[in-house]
Amino acid sequence: MSFWNDPLKVAADWLLGIFTGWGMPEIAAQILIGFIGVLLLITILMVLDIFLVWVERKVVSRFQDRIGPNRVGPFGLIQPFADIIKLIIKEDITPAGADKVVYNLAPMLSMMSVLILWAVVPLAPVILGVDLNIGALYIVAAGAIGTLSIIMAGWSSNNKFALIGAFRQVAVMVSFEIPMLATLLIPTIFAGSMGMGAIIEKQDIWFVWLAPLGAVIFLIAAIAELGRAPFDMAEGESELVSGYNIEYSGMKFGMFYAGELLHAFTFGGFWAILFFGGYRFFGLEHVSPFLAIAVIVFKAFLGYWVIMWIKYTLMRIRIDHMLGFNWKFLTPLAFALLMVTALMNALLAGTPTWIYVSIMFLSNVVLGWVALEIARSYSRKEREKAQGSKAVAIVEAAHH
């Protein structure tokens, strides 16, 4: 088995040989190798994170018809390093009356909740942290820790704006978790497993063709989970200054910021894994694991780009609209889609692939259309009611 076919195993065997050669017991050596692997993955992710700052700033500047960072280094590539130096040498302020332990724990938990997601991301058929058979649920569990970190940050800062921001953000995250969970179950139905590896292996046809509506709902729920525009009510610069992270300075703020960027990239990756075949691309993944990594990173960047596109194109939604949209539209739709998908999957078992795919696709389109029609007729009724009452008010004012 050569390095190019299974790099992780070859490297691990090589290290195992070295460590046992030093007289280390095998079990200790294996634990050490596991730690080195985790350290390596986290280091690569953090370095990638540095460049995500640059990517994000470049993309937003293009959307806003600007050039973006272009002074430090070629294309401004060194800019994030300058930012890091700035963040590190900034004064580290802890507000008076802050709850010190909780205050310092929150940014760590925030970053951690993103990094632990990568334990279940399969980068190539042979390169994955652990193939948990409950991978889909694990994503939601990691999100729960992220929610906790936000409420900890907002509360411990001893600042009203931070607390209000945290409340809003947590309200959004807790509510949008539900459609996300429901749509996570749709690839699970197709693959017959919640494991990320199994979900990718089953995608001879990308699941987006079987559940286009599911892919869209997952993306909306993911953006809300990230707290990005149009769901960035927690930041609401004009009213809350910056939300839950307002009191954080220097690298502690940097942790929240970097965590958010990496989180967005990670959800781009999960979108690709769940609906766009993950590392698979016309058999390229069998040529070399390195090509598979290139494919999944490319797809994750594409997903990240879509998330940025939405963020910098749409305006912020009011919080009651946001929660109403989730509870009255997205959640019922996600559950209806889940039921339809499960039913269709059972009814169509054993039919030829093209019938299966086309009926699945059509049922998604029909369901989405019906949901939009219901929403439209409801909003028309509401608007008539509102305009009607306004007309009544004008008539009354004229009488006085």
Added chain:
Amino acid sequence: MTGEQIAFLVVALFTLASGFMVVTTGNLVHAALWLVSTLFGVAVAYALLNAAFLAVVQVVVYIGAIAILFIFAVMLTRKDLLDQGPQVNRNWWVGALLSVLTFVGLYSLLQGWDGMSKTAADIPSGFDAISELGNELVSPMGYVLPFEVASVLLVAALVGAVYVASDRK
């Protein structure tokens, strides 16, 4: 002592210590955060017992939903966020009595159980715990009735909550 036992002892100590902190901390939000760490310790214990599904569900449901709800309730109902209220009220002896009784009951139950000295049987390779669990939950010979009763109960609670929250016109 095997590595598994050491891991269990560490996790059990962590869980118990966090649980102790929950009831002794004066600050209510701190108590809620200690409760989170207690629940996390229980999740790790599940993971050590090869019950990965239960471990993740523990985190999703208890930390992600219930603990967050606790923190919300505490934050929204207290006037001062950093207050230190009195630790006990007049009914403290009822709580103490109940916990002592629970402890005695559990202790006497476990006295008659021979599982303490046994080692767990190895899980056969290829055993898919989660699909077994799923089949048990929906099979008529398994737990379909309690499962359905629990879901009806939850739906009833949901409908009740919506009814209480909506303003009757």
